Amino acid sequence: MRVGEYLGEKGIKVTKSRIAIYKILSDNDSSVSADYIYDRCKSVGMDINLSTVYRTLEVFEAKQIIEKFDLGNGKYSFAIRKNKHMHKIECSECHKEIEVPCPMQQIEEILKNQTGFVLTEHRLVLKGICEQCKNKD
Structure with a gap:
């Protein structure tokens, strides 16, 4: 599927700058x-403002096309949303299990930014007390 069609299906107005930003991501x-x-946009001769990039990223994030990673100190990075x-x-207490999205992609981005390490695997064990068991006490 072409980028323009994909953005249109997501309810996003298709513009040259939005297509370019999506392709870069x-x-x-x-x-x-x-x-x-x-x-990158400027290097290929696009007439674009930084504010346009930020607005487009906000739209993509709202439509769940991209993920925004908080790297600390007011810095953020962005990536196409992957199959999580x-x-x-x-x-x-009761051993009920529920599924939750993996939080490791955010941690991976922070590690890469701060240390240069690329995470190749992780193991995550989550335990807690569900609301029903918590309310029994």
Whole structure:
């Protein structure tokens, strides 16, 4: 499917800048900053403002096309939303399990930004007390 069609199906007005921003995001394996996107657009001769990049990223985030990663100190990076795997959280009392989205992609981006390490695997065990068991006490 072409980018324009995809954006249109998501209810997003299709513009040259939105198509370019989507392509830049999808061409990168890791998350990128708004400044990086802006610089890439300018390097190919696009007449675009940094504010347009930020507005487009906000629209993409609202439509759940991208994820926004808080890197700390007011810095953010953005990446196309990937198929997320889920984790289970188990109640320590009744052993009921529910699935929750994996929070590790955010942690992976922070690690990569701060240390240069790329996370290749993780194991995450989540346990707690469900609301029903908590209310029994």
